[in-house]
Amino acid sequence: MAALLVLFVHGWSVTNTDTYGGLPARLKAEAARNGGPKLDVQHLYLGQYISFRDEVRLPDISRGFEAALDKVLAAAGAGRRFVCITHSTGGPVIRDWFDRTYVQTKRLAECPMSHLIMLAPANFGSALAQLGKSRLAAIKSWFNGVEPGQGVLDWLELGSPESCELNLRWIDDYPRLKLLESTTPLFQFVLSGDAIDRKLYDFVNPYTGEIGSDGVVRLAAANLNATHIVLEQPALIEGEALPSARKRLRSLTKVSSKRSARTAFKIVPGKAHSGEAMGIMRGVRNDEATDATVDAILRCLGTADAAGYARLCTEFDSENSAHQDVANRLEVEHVPVLPDREYIHDPHAMVIFRLLDSRGIGAPDVKVLLTAGPNHDPNQLPENFLADRQFNKRSGNLSFFLNHATLTGCAAIPGPKPGEIARKALVPRPPYGLRIVPRDGDHYVEYWTAELEADVANLLPLIAPNETTIIDIRMNRIVREGVYRMTQQLSPRSFKDAELGGAL
Incomplete structure (x- = not known):
């Protein structure tokens, strides 16, 4: 295999190439060692793009990358291929460019x-992006001499229309492309940590210590193994009586379920999103000490065909399972003077609900409730099943961050000392389902209550740990006949309180 060019692409709001830490130099050193990867160390490039100006959007950056890449490839010679190593927002930038x-x-x-x-890529966004757009973040950016970078943050906000568009293409359309079987195959890898650098914890911003994340990006939001599910109400029958229609439309049915192409995903132990000590990229040092990031990258670089890629996917899956085994979930932070603090790292899952009506219009006037138990009662859901929920104002999409171990049940967590129990066993409460609840009262344009009464055997496998599931819920937009009437009565009369009438 010919020597590979190496390009590095950083994340959001970076203003200095020191963000790459010792990783570029370390890879040069690894290439020089016997048995190291065949890298063209004379052509190693550090990207430096602008994300801290509000007018710059993510597609603008990917367009700039294409122009810069043309110059790199022209200098390297015709027919050369390159390896791209990205961090954080750099992952979506290169995916957008490729798309x-x-x-x-x-x-x-x-x-x-x-x-x-991709190192800790924000493929499905970051919970921090919403806070990055806040007034407090704008003030901090002003003191640092930059802008917040609103254009890029719009993409990064959970459930943004732009990220959903790219990721739905990835799930629904990309499997047919068979990227690994091309004459010029593209091998994609996601490497992300789940450790929290407690020294970087921000008490004003609890997301920096969120379990199931690296302090910035959730494992589920980094992972490209994802699912797209479409649920739908039955069609409205013209002339049907309202009581009958309301009852019939109450049941949601699953129209389709699509799965992304299998993608190599590795949880890198001991690595946080950033920082010189634990950062998955910046924390790498140019020495001979073993480093989990470097080891994983070298394994990725060793992939040369579809069979090798499949083997590495399987190896990563096995290592992830061992890393998240019940016996390994307890983290104990030793604090001087104060009692030790315990953190339990349960696997989490992210679900993005897109509420659409039969006309393709967003349906913001409804609530999404998760239910549990034989009576499908939201109050029967296991304690602490919901870690977080965010609403995207631009798209109307809802992002739920769920403790997957709580929903599926979990054995007891051993304590730090023999015989101790850090947490009792968790007992699941299936069946789990969904209930869509409209705003109260009758209206000229409205939505009606709908439910998905699933059980643990067919719902939870679609909501996998460390993954994102996008669930489209297609609701009937009910327009009542009272919205427009004709009259032959010529004398003035008020129709301010006109009857709603039946459904059109």
């Missing part, structure tokens, strides 16, 4: 990128 430049233009065979290795 626009080669997928949508149907030029896959021309793509010069052979390996895309």
Whole structure:
């Protein structure tokens, strides 16, 4: 295999190339050692793009990458392929570039990128983005001499229309492209930590210590193994009596379920999102000490065909399971003077609900409730099942962050000392389901209550640990006949309180 060019792409709001830490130099050193990867160390490039100006959007950056890449490839010689190693927002930037430049233009065979290795990528966004757009963040950015970068933060906010568009194409359309079987295959990898650097914890911003994340990006939001589910109300029958229609439309049915192509995903032990001590990229040092990030990257670089990629996917899956085994979930923080603090790292899952009506319009006037137990009661859900919930104002999408271990049940967690129990066993409360509840009262345009009464055997496998599931809920937009009437009565009369009438 010919020596590979290496390009690095950083994350959001970076203003200095020191963000790459010792990783570039370390890879140069690894390439020089016997048995190291065949890297063209004369052509190792550090990206430096602008994300801290409000007018810059993510597609603008991917367009800039294409222009800069042309110059790199021209200097390296015709026919050269490159490895791209990204951090955080750099992952979505390169995915957007690849999608626009080669997928949508149907030029896959021309793509010069052979390996895309994403470190802690915000593929489905970051819970921090919403806070990054706040007034407090704007003031902090002003003192640092930069802007918050609202254009990029719009993409990064959980449930944004832009991220959903790219990720739905990834889930629904990309499997047919068979990227690994191309004459110029593209191997994609996601490497993300789940450790929290307590020294970087921000008490004003609890997301920096969120379990199931690296302090910035959730494992589920980084992982490209994802599912898209479509649920739908039955169609409205013209002339049907309202009581009958309300009852019939109450049941949601599953229309489709699609799964993304299998993608290599590795939880890198002991690594946080950033920081010189634990950062998955910046924390790498150029020495001979074993480093989990470097080890994982070298394994990714060793992939040369579809069979090797499948083997590495399986190896990573096995290692992830061992890492998140019940016996390994307890973290104990030793605090001087104060009692030790215990944290339990349960696997979590993210679910993005997209509420759409039969006209393709968002349906913000409804609530999404999760239910449990034989009576499908929201009050029967296990304690602490919901870690977080965010609403995206631009798209109307809801993002739920769920403790998967709580929903499925979990054995007791051993304590730090023999015989101690840090947490008792968790007992699940199936069946789990959904209930869509409209705003109170009758209206000229409205939605009606709908439910999905699932059980643990068919709902939970669609909501996998460390993954994101996008659930589209298609509601009937009910327009009542009272919204428009004709009259032959010529004398003035008020129709301010006109009867609603039946459904059109």
